[in-house]
Amino acid sequence: MTLTYGDIKHAADRIAGHIRPVVTAPVDPATIPTRNNEPCHVWLALExxxxxxxxKARGAHNFLAAHQDEGTLPDAGVTIASGGNAGLACAWAARRLGVPAxxxxxxxxxxxxxxxxxxxxxxxxxxxxxxxxxxxxCQDFAATTGALASHAYDHPLIAAGAGTLLDEIHQQLPGLDTVVVAVGGGGLFAGIAxxxxxxxxxxxxxxxxxxxxLAAALQAGHPVDVTVDSVAADSLGARRISRTALEAxxxxxxxxILVPDAAITSARQALWDHRRLAVEHAAGxxxxALTTSAYTPAGGETIAVVLCGANTNPSDLIAT
Structure with a gap:
């Protein structure tokens, strides 16, 4: 199913007042290399x-609220197989709406x-x-009880909810040229793109x-299974990108862009060292992409880097 900007506007209306608007914070331009050595303007989106x-809270609330509005939310509530961010968001949204999860x-x-x-x-x-x-x-439970089955990323309502983040960033940074986002299964990416x-x-x-x-799917022209082996696999370890994300x-x-694990770990550590931000490797x-010059911005370019999650074990962040 094709995702449209109208879907994202509808999602914004549904989640308004239920989620925390994103906060943006500037980065010292001297720390980011540019193509012509003129400073760029980089902001962190502290999602x-x-x-x-x-x-994930954005998509989870949009998913359940849309079904509730349409009268298609069953008495058995919602079900999901996930102990990660998607499961937490689903449980949170269900509690907010008074729905069993x-x-x-x-x-x-x-x-x-x-x-x-x-x-x-x-x-x-x-x-x-x-x-x-x-x-x-989980699938058997949904079939037996009639509970609504949710998904971590591969659903247009989930992706549309995630996409509301871009409009919030743009509202704060109307001169925004570029947004940098990590990609796993593609829900956040599809919405933002x-x-x-x-x-x-x-x-x-x-x-x-x-x-x-995503990179493999772009090369093949269609979603393909890939090997998952990264320090960020807990958040970005989808074996196959969604068709919605590929289309976007x-x-x-x-x-x-592809970055090595060493650069991911270093960027995550830098966020702790210089800002005391304990984030997931996905945010790193x-x-x-910027700290390694995998993407080198132009001078004057305004960029937002999405820090997508904080559900991490901070014990491996070295105090400095």
């Missing part, structure tokens, strides 16, 4: 401060994730030892070298 610690996880899931999900009021079902078994149980095309904003899509679902990349002003992935 890691969003409810549940990631941008059933979240499936493998029995090996960390206790801290289970506790956090239950804190949002979710009915947590531990099934099997691998994610695939939890997903199968769709809104960016409407606004005439260039998108830099950044992936780890060994989690390149093919029709928008998009540059696909976006910033690494």
């Amino acid at each position: 890691h401060m969003q409810h549940t610690g990631s941008f 059933t979240v499936f996880l493998p029995e090996t899931a960390p206790a801290v994730k289970v506790s956090k999900l239950r804190g949002y009021g979710a009915d947590v079902r531990l099934t099997g030892t691998e994610y695939a078994e939890a997903l199968a149980a 769709t809104a960016a095309q409407h606004r005439g904003v260039h998108v830099v899509a950044v992936e780890p070298e060994n989690c390149r679902a 990349a093919q029709h928008g002003d998009v540059t696909s 992935t976006a910033l690494a």
Whole structure:
């Protein structure tokens, strides 16, 4: 299904007053190399401060609110197989709307994730030892009970909710030229790229070298399975990009960039060292595009780098 800017405007109306508007903060231009050695203007979009610690809250609320508005939200509520950001966002949005949420996880899931999900009021079902078994149980639960099955990224309502972030950034930075965003399964990217095309904003899509679902799909001309092996795989480890994301990349002003794990780790550490921001490796992935010169901006270019999530273990951030 094609995602449109109208979908994003509808999403913005649904989530207004329910999510935290993004905050932007400037970066010292001297730290970013440019093509002609003239300074550029770089801002961090602090979306890691969003409810549940990631941008996923936007799509989750839009998904459930749209079904509630249309009268298609069943009494059995919503279900999802995810112990990560998508599961947390789904449980949070369900609680806000007074909807039951059933979240499936493998029995090996960390206790801290289970506790956090239950804190949002979710009915947590531990099934099997691998994610695939939890997903199968989730699908069976949806078929048996009639619960609405949600997805981490591959749904137009999820992507549209994520895309509202670009309009908020553009409102604060009306001269925005470029937005830099990390790509996993493609929900955030698809939404941002769709809104960016409407606004005439260039998108830099950044992936780890060994989690390149979008880059591989662009090369093949269609989604393909890829190997997942990166320090950022917990957030960006989708084996296949969504068709919606690929379509957005093919029709928008998009540059696909790959960065090594060492650069991701370094960028994440720099955010802690210089700003005391503890973010996921996915957020470090976006910033690494600039710190490694994988993307070298022009002098005077106004750029926003999306820091997409904060659900990380900060114990590996070295104090300085």
